[in-house]
Amino acid sequence: MSAFIVDVNDRGEDAEGNDYNYRVQPHVIAAGLMVELPVLIRFPDGRLQEAMQARITTKGLAHMRAELDAEKAGHKPGRA
Numbered sequence: 001m002s003a004f005i006v007d008v009n010d011r012g013e014d015a016e017g018n019d020y021n022y023r024v025q026p027h028v029i030a031a032g033l034m035v036e037l038p039v040l041i042r043f044p045d046g047r048l049q050e051a052m053q054a055r056i057t058t059k060g061l062a063h064m065r066a067e068l069d070a071e072k073a074g075h076k077p078g079r080a
Contacts, residue, residue, distance in 0.1 A: 006053070008041045020051040033060035 024034045036052040
């Protein structure tokens with residue numbers, strides 16, 4: 001496995017504020033709405049730690065857009 005190295009601060013956040021401490025719920029991955037990619041995070045002291053980066057998929061973006069459109073139309077959005 002080759003992993004991308006991301007520099008983070010002491011709280012595990014990268015320069016853009018992305019956090020690598022959380023995981024995606026299995027049902028969201030199973031639905032194809034998001035994926036997790038393995039990364040190594042590098043803290044300021046040089047320590048490396050395995051982590052996961054959550055990424056939304058094209059299907060996930062379409063699902064989110066449909067929920068927003070339904071909400072604007074006055075319908076209650078569903079759950080993934």
